[in-house]
Amino acid sequence: MDRYNADSYPDPTAAEALENVMREEKVKCYKPCVFICSPFAGDTEKNLKKARKYLKFAVEQGTIPFAPHLLYPQVLDDSDPEQRKLGLFFGMVWLRKCEELWVFGRNISKGMQAEIDKASKHSIPIRYFTENCREVQKI
Template sequence: MKKVYICSPCRGDYENNIQRAKEYSRAAVEKGVIPVTPHIYLTQFMDDNVPEERELALKIGSELVLGCSELWAFGIDHPSAGMAAEIELAKAHGIPVRNGFEAISELKPDEEPEDKPDIGSVTLHLPAFKAMAVCNQHLDHGPISIELDGSVILELADRLISDPGVHIEIGG
């Protein structure tokens, strides 16, 4: 199986960012790859608020990037400083960098696309969010836009119709 480095923010909204990293990793597994997501497990025994431990964790992450076939960046348009360093490292070593949201929305390699007509797409524009920087200044990360193929919308509608009252959660 292919190993993919999951690159997403850790600092800022710490608990929410870790939860999102778990969700991205789960989605990667569902796409048939092995996710390598160090800030899920390194934060279990290292303190990101201790500068020496953060630096060591970033070095460990860099080594893990080099052992992966691809890097999937979640938030590639507005990467954190840590993400930007990982992305640059991957590029410098010829490791493909992909938009993580696009990567997890593609078909699995063993799935064959059905002959369905192109019914269009839906673009969601999510409002901006603010994160705390190290210097305690707010950073405006701007709006996030996600494009969904119309067939995804229809599949969600089918799930809602077949199981009324169900709550479907996508992403973080």
């Protein structure tokens, strides 16, 4: 930000005002990144449909959601233990980049529990929702 006027004299007031306007605009555009945590294994068809619903819900709430179980199974074989392990690792890396973990549903799988534990360990806020996207708890 240029702190000098057209005559090259210091002009901190104008520079500060412009910085404040830019900061306010940034706040208006801000959308937090949230990690979507829901079951994948088992009835994968049904679970993927639910995950898409949760992702859409998060978008409607004004967030930038990430659901690794919608992404990595497209290129990794979940039935192969090594590829599953790799996909879970990728998800954990993304979890650390997110500001919140949103957990959906009552049934917590082993993979979901690992994500919850990781979020807790790194003080990432956790929000719990029902399968119908109603918030029931915030930690």
